[in-house]
Every structure is written in structure tokens, then in C-alpha cells.
Amino acid sequence: MIAPTHVSFGVLFAEFVFTCLDVSPSGPALLAAGVGALLPDADTPKSAIGRVFKPSTAIERRFGHRQITHSALFLGLCALVCLPLIFLKWWLVYLGLLLGIASHLMIDMANLSGVPLLYPYPGRFVFPEPKDARIEVGSKREWILLSILLVLVLGFTPISVIGYKSLFYRLSQNPYWAVEEVNEKIAEILAEGFCSYLLRKGLLKHQDTEGVLAHIEELRRSRPNYDAL
């Protein structure tokens, strides 16, 4: 697949997972998903990332294209190498990056050659099984797929930003859910305001803010009437 297909599918996949987790994706997280979607192609100097990443020639020489970097092993290695991102509390970026890599492996399964998901086991995972139904790199089919993906990304980005719950409130035009959403927003604003008040009075340390916010959120969820604040 060409780089734009990988990036668009990577972003779409990340947005989809974030939406399912009811998390609003940040810009850096989506950017990480886009970069992650290109990473497995670092094994060939012909790819977009391979042109920048100099060791790609050596990797291609040693392992070949679509070998080790297109496997679960590579995904696991990246998950390990990028662990410091979690300690920096950039877990959305971390998740985005891994989702991007996973999306690359998934979409390359539809390629003619498939991916050796269980490398070094030589079996190559393909989808769909009939070869003539798969997509050749740079073919007309790939351009059609890319256009569909771009339309989906354009349509899905606002949904993932507002969250699927909010989408349902809007679609169903249900006042009860709208009230619930407003309540949630008010509760959020109040909690943040409360924390900033405590900070100003010197009653709360900056590093404890997140803990207090999480505690308020927990309280709010455990007692629904608390929304009536």
C-alpha cells in the first residue's frame, strides 16, 4: 500500500478505537497514529519513511521487505521501546502509535503478498483469501480504497472528537441525554474551578490536581444525583 492509504487507515483506526473507549483523541495522538502507520515500511528505502530513515537499506538487506517489521514481534518491540511515553503521561500518543502500527499490519493483509504476522514463522496472513480479490500496490483498487478511507476519516473525525455518546444525543434529539451531557460538562467545569480555587488558596499542590479531579469524577459516577450540583 502507498503511504497515504496507510496514514488514512491508521488515523481512521485510531479514531475508531478512541471513540469505542469514549476518549477524545488529541492532535498528537492522531499524528502518532499516522507516523505509526508508516513505521513498518521502514524496511525498504523505497517507502516514504524509508527515504528518511537511513538504516532502512540495512534492514532490507538483512530481512527483506514485508518481513520482520510487518509482524506481531515488531509491534511488541515498539510497545516496549515506546514505554517511556507512558511515564511521560503521553499514553494517548503511545496508544496512537501502536494502533497505527497495528493498522498497517491489518491493511497489508489485503496486499497480494500478505504479512508474516507470526514472524519468524513463515506463514503469511492474507485477507481475503482469493488472490484476485486482494489489492495490488498503486493499483486502481488502491486509489478507490484511499478515496473511501479519506471520506471516512473526514466523516469520522468530528464523531471521534465529540464522542459517540454526544453523537447519539444529537442524532436522537433526546432532551434527557442532552441534559445529561450538559450536566457532565457543568460538573467538569465546576470540578476544574474548584481545583483552581484550592490552588489559588494554597490548599492544593499542582501535582495533586489530577488526583482530586479523578476523585470528584469517581464520586460523580457513583452518585448520579451528584450531577445536580
Next chain:
Amino acid sequence: MMEPVTVGRDEELKTLLANAKRGIPTLILGKSGLGKTHLLEQFMARLAKRGVKPVYLDRLWPFKPALLELYLALHGRKLSEKERKSLKRLTVPELTKETLSLLEQTAKRRKPVIILDRLEDAPATAADFLLRLSSLALVFCAAQYVKRTRVLRRFFWQFETLDLEPLSRQEALTLAERLINERNLRVTDTPFLLNQVVSHANGVPLAIQETINRLPANQPVSRTQIRELFLHGSGVREIDGTPLIILVFCLFIALRFIARGFSDYQAYAMFGALGAVGLFIRYLIFRQYFRRQAR
């Protein structure tokens, strides 16, 4: 003419020769491209050096021409056109009877060695003939798989099975190197070519040979050519990823019920929608499979 390249089959060849000496019929089993025919050819060449001239049949289907070929090979003497015509006019049971009686006569002098290739093509009607053949001659055969029908099982029961495995990485590298040298290819980056060929061939000698044969011999092979090399597919083992995709959609359906259990109606609706998308994709997948079956 150059000596054909054989790598990593010394053990198998030794076993075959030892079995020939001890009179043990042997069946070589292995997937397509692993070099069963090549091994049999090498085996025949070694037998010829020892003064044994085996009869080689490259397939048993269609059965009548195969029988005719066996008859002519056992007969030794060149038949006249008239004799040939009369043989061709015989029905399969008649020809089977003739061949078996000729085999009996030959076996009285010396038990002949018969080599049968591509035995997976053997028709069920040949079962009785094969059973009789195995008692009158020393049979060596090769097949990708064996049809375990009741009658054929009795035939295969007497065989020692020799499973042909793919070459190890080192053996595959040696084979590729020898083939490159044999073709006098001028390669700009030999390690890259070797890796590219070997990693895609997965130890299948035919895949290595065919891929190298596709390289141009009269000009230097560049890195771009190596990268764009059309790799022979016989070494590729494909695993259908469709069950994984179906599993994801099953997960959506499961999550839908979990969401219902938690009274999260938004999640319930969302996973329901995703399940519907899954059903549509499933329809497309199945349509492809049915089309393929219809072809």
C-alpha cells in the same frame, strides 16, 4: 550439460539407496516444489551407476497410457508398429493382465525396481494393480499426499515413508548461491538477492530455482531489479486471515450485550451499528467464496 544442483538431500538419498539394497519399498511425501522428482532422478542415477536400471513412470493418470508405458519399458525389446497397435486396442483390464504377466516373468529373473512419481494422481481403479505390482516389484514412489481409500491403504501400508522437509536457511542459501554461480549472474548486491530469494522461498527448492531463473543473465542485476523481483509463489504459505476479521465482529456483538448489561445504551447502539457493518462485510466475504467455488 551441467550437473543438476542438489543441496540438503544427502540423508534422504542415502536412505533411499539403503532401502533399495534391503528391498524396502519407500514412499517420498512432500509438498509441491520440495524436490521429490529431483530426488527420484538423483536416486535413479545412483542406481544406474550400480547397474540397476529402474522403470520410471511420471504419473499414473490417465491410467491406460501409464500402463502402456510400463509394459513397453518392461518389455525391453522394441515392438513393431503392428504390436503397438494391437496393444493400444486392448481394454484397461486386458492391458493390466498383460502387464502383470510380463512383470511376473521379469520378477522370475530379477525383481524389477519401479519408480512412480506423482502418486497422488493414482485413480482408485488402479488400486488392485498397485497391490499386485508391489508384490512383484520393488516400488519407490513420490506423492504430495496419499489418498487413504480402503484399498489404497493396503498398498501404502507396506511402504516406509520418507517425509521431505523444506531446506534449512543455510541449505537454501547454499542452493541459491550455487544457482547464481551456475547461471553466471552479475549481481550488484549478492547478500541482498540471497536474502530476498531465501526469505520468500521458505526452503522450497523450486521457488529458489524459479526465482533465480527469472533474473536476466546478460546484464548486471541491480538492487531495483532485486527489489522488484517476481518471486515464485510455490514457497509462500498463506494463512487465511478471514477468521480474525470475523472474530473482531463477534467481539462487537459480545460488547453490545455487555453494554446492555451495564445499561449503557449509547455503547449498545454503537456496537449494534458496528455489528451491522460486520454483517455487510461478512456478506461480501461469503459472496467471494461462493463465486470462487462456482468457478
